[in-house]
Amino acid sequence: MQSLRKLFKIGHGPSSSHTMGPGFAATYVKQKHPKATHYVVTLYNSLALTGKGHLTDAIIEATLAPKPVTFKFNVDIKLHPNYFVFEVYDADNLIDTVSVRSIGGGDILYDNEENHIETVYPHQSFDDIKAYCLSNNISLYDYVKAFEGPSIDVFLSEIWNQLQKTVEKGLVTEGVLPGDLKVQRKAKTLIDRAKATETEAQKQNRLVSAYAFAASEENGSGGIIVTTPTCGASGVLPAVLYYMRHHQSITDQKIIESLAVAGIIGNIIKTNATISGAVGGCQAEVGSACSMTAAAHAYLSDLELEQIEYAAEIAMEHHLGLTCDPIDGYVQIPCIERNAVAGIRAINASSLAGFLSDTRKISFDMIVHTMYQTGLDMHPKYKETAEAGMAYFYKQKK
Numbered sequence: 369m370q371s372l373r374k375l376f377k378i379g380h381g382p383s384s385s386h387t388m389g390p391g392f393a394a395t396y397v398k399q400k401h402p403k404a405t406h407y408v409v410t411l412y413n414s415l416a417l418t419g420k421g422h423l424t425d426a427i428i429e430a431t432l433a434p435k436p437v438t439f440k441f442n443v444d445i446k447l448h449p450n451y452f453v454f455e456v457y458d459a460d461n462l463i464d465t466v467s468v469r470s471i472g473g474g475d476i477l478y479d480n481e482e483n484h485i486e487t488v489y490p491h492q493s494f495d496d497i498k499a500y501c502l503s504n505n506i507s508l509y510d511y512v513k514a515f516e517g518p519s520i521d522v523f524l525s526e527i528w529n530q531l532q533k534t535v536e537k538g539l540v541t542e543g544v545l546p547g548d549l550k551v552q553r554k555a556k557t558l559i560d561r562a563k564a565t566e567t568e569a570q571k572q573n574r575l576v577s578a579y580a581f582a583a584s585e586e587n588g589s590g591g592i593i594v595t596t597p598t599c600g601a602s603g604v605l606p607a608v609l610y611y612m613r614h615h616q617s618i619t620d621q622k623i624i625e626s627l628a629v630a631g632i633i634g635n636i637i638k639t640n641a642t643i644s645g646a647v648g649g650c651q652a653e654v655g656s657a658c659s660m661t662a663a664a665h666a667y668l669s670d671l672e673l674e675q676i677e678y679a680a681e682i683a684m685e686h687h688l689g690l691t692c693d694p695i696d697g698y699v700q701i702p703c704i705e706r707n708a709v710a711g712i713r714a715i716n717a718s719s720l721a722g723f724l725s726d727t728r729k730i731s732f733d734m735i736v737h738t739m740y741q742t743g744l745d746m747h748p749k750y751k752e753t754a755e756a757g758m759a760y761f762y763k764q765k766k
């Protein structure tokens with residue numbers, strides 16, 4: 369498995385596979401061809417159908433500026449769901465063609481270029497990691513430190529700082545999100561209402577929701593977020609960690625350790641399945657984020673390794689089959705609300721794992737495999753095309 373530095377990325381929303389990945393590829397092409405005069409970029413499949421709502425064309429154009437870019441939009445289901453091709457011109461001469469797959473979480477793979485994939489962990493499955501931890505009597509956090517080195521704390525601390533900044537910016541920003549839907553930001557209203565609630569359970573629900581809305585609204589407006597593990601699902605983990613740090617007296621160091629635990633869960637999913645909505649539906653994005661968050665919450669609750677695994681497994685199990693149908697291609701409806709629901713669900717999964725782990729029959733590795741197979745079997749129109757589900761019926765209503 370790769371480093372957690374490849375999983376948690378700080379960058380602009382609203383989409384890791386539709387905005388960040390294409391932005392990275394455009395930077396590569398620009399550096400490779402400083403003398404290019406113009407470009408033709410063809411976006412395929414999900415990138416063609418939802419790219420405008422996800423700002424794919426905007427990020428590519430801005431990165432390649434001031435050279436002009438002409439866009440083409442095509443559907444070819446034989447190709448990867450997030451496929452795109454740069455044709456590079458010097459005057460009338462086509463000097464290079466660069467084909468790219470955006471595989472989720474901002475990661476990209478080139479067809480005919482060198483891909484640098486460095487692995488730092490010798491294990492791929494939770495079972496193998498668990499066996500290593502148990503035989504060496506170490507925690508999941510110690511495991512991460514053993515293979516990433518002590519400097520991983522510095523990296524995770526930067527990630528934690530950004531997660532907090534994103535939540536805090538979202539909490540004080542009002543108005544309407546960019547795009548045709550004119551979605552009203554709600555984080556500030558939610559946090560104001562949270563203060564007026566009476567029971568602890570209500571308060572927890574409102575606070576976690578407010579923090580998830582805050583981070584997800586920042587993402588929806590193209591603000592700076594962290595891929596946890598993607599942009600679309602970037603509200604779940606910060607919502608719960610922010611709640612634990614600021615309302616449950618958990619220290620910053622313990623939060624950093626829990627980020628390592630969440631990262632290992634995300635890495636296992638990314639390595640053995642997918643974290644891309646265009647490949648596996650929303651179960652792969654928000655389902656993965658919920659699973660990572662449940663594991664982090666279980667770690668913060670001082671649960672055992674088996675219970676952390678169970679929390680991550682429950683969280684994923686109850687997202688199986690979740691489709692991706694963003695209305696008009698914007699990462700706003702259902703995405704923002706869904707992040708809040710997943711935050712609450714992660715806490716519930718961790719809480720269940722705390723007292724039911726002796727009876728469990730499904731392993732985390734099995735549920736990851738199940739999620740991937742379910743995603744592959746899912747009809748392509750339910751995987752980030754904005755042509756099915758709520759997106760379809762919303763269009764009919766207009």
Ligand code: SF4
Nearest residue numbers: 600645650653692703
């Ligand atoms: S529905 Fe889920 S997978 Fe699809 S764009 Fe929204 S958050 Fe991402």
